[in-house]
Amino acid sequence: MQEVDFLVIGTGIAGLTYAYKMANKFPDKKVLIVTKAAAEETNTKYAQGGVAVVFDPENDSFEKHIEDTLIAGDGLCNRQTVEIVVKDGPARIEELIKLGTNFDKEEGGDYKLGKEGGHSEYRIIHHKDITGWEMERALLEAVSKRSNIEIIKHCFVIDLITQHHLAI
Ligand SMILES: Cc1cc2nc3c(=O)[nH]c(=O)nc-3n(C[C@H](O)[C@H](O)[C@H](O)COP(=O)(O)OP(=O)(O)OC[C@H]3O[C@@H](n4cnc5c(N)ncnc54)[C@H](O)[C@@H]3O)c2cc1C
Known part of the structure; x- marks a missing residue:
């Protein structure tokens, strides 16, 4: 023991x-x-695809991500929980980056953001298809x-x- x-x-x-x-x-x-x-x-x-997160505030917003999630959830989501998860997302991803996680980048150095089903904006941060x-x-x-x-x-x-x- x-x-x-x-x-x-x-x-x-x-x-x-x-x-x-x-x-x-x-x-x-x-x-x-x-x-x-x-x-x-x-x-x-x-998990392959990546993590949905608002990482491009010029084109995306917490409000859009929250709405997309609630629509995809079709009434099953708890709005308060969705809001916490969406708003905490960028900080949690920053933590993973500081810990040494490599996410794919564009040639210019910005993170490459994918677009997946249910999302109205490009917000899937990923590492190849083995995120x-x-x-x-x-x-x-x-x-x-x-x-x-x-x-x-x-x-x-x-x-x-x-x-x-x-x-x-
Ligand atoms: C094929 C696949 C693709 C996915 N793709 C995506 C994606 O693209 N994007 C996304 O956001 N999410 C994706 N997900 C979901 C995502 O992987 C999970 O939501 C997330 O990894 C859960 O993390 P976790 O730490 O809670 O659990 P897990 O990663 O499942 O860890 C659970 C841990 O608990 C241990 N454990 C469980 N029961 C016991 C027990 N009784 N005794 C001892 N140990 C135990 C397990 O061995 C494991 O170590 C995907 C999942 C799968 C399976």
Whole structure:
């Protein structure tokens, strides 16, 4: 048995990002990531197309991205959630870039933005057609450089027993 300060389940973009941020913020605390397969074996790795984000404010806007998302969601989206995700998007992508993710660029140096179904503007930032693979690579590399993060692989989490489950 080992004691850690943060337990993270999964090595996809969510788990790795959280683990990295906590390890950076609390350098003297220990972060343990547990994952059921090889570290890179995640949905994140298989995402191909890219990430929809407002990265060209001259031609695009949060309002347009929010409207496109709500239309594509056909009544199933929670507007407040859509607004948070869309407005946070550029900052989250900047974080990934700072961590070492390479997104494709035009010759002039601007990021290449694709246009996909449901989007009225060019806003898909990507790395060739292996965007998820590139983000997973960069995140795993960043995490591997933090000495206070450990990854346990091939360990399937079945149940989380917390204090309130115990009759004490
Ligand atoms: C083929 C494909 C293409 C996609 N294309 C795009 C795209 O172009 N653009 C886009 O934005 N999104 C795309 N997506 C969706 C995107 O990949 C996911 O929304 C995103 O990667 C989810 O990240 P995550 O970290 O939440 O989960 P994941 O990347 O799935 O990570 C989950 C982690 O948890 C681990 N885990 C799960 N259960 C357990 C358990 N019981 N015990 C231990 N570990 C466990 C897994 O092994 C894994 O490490 C695509 C998805 C797929 C499959």
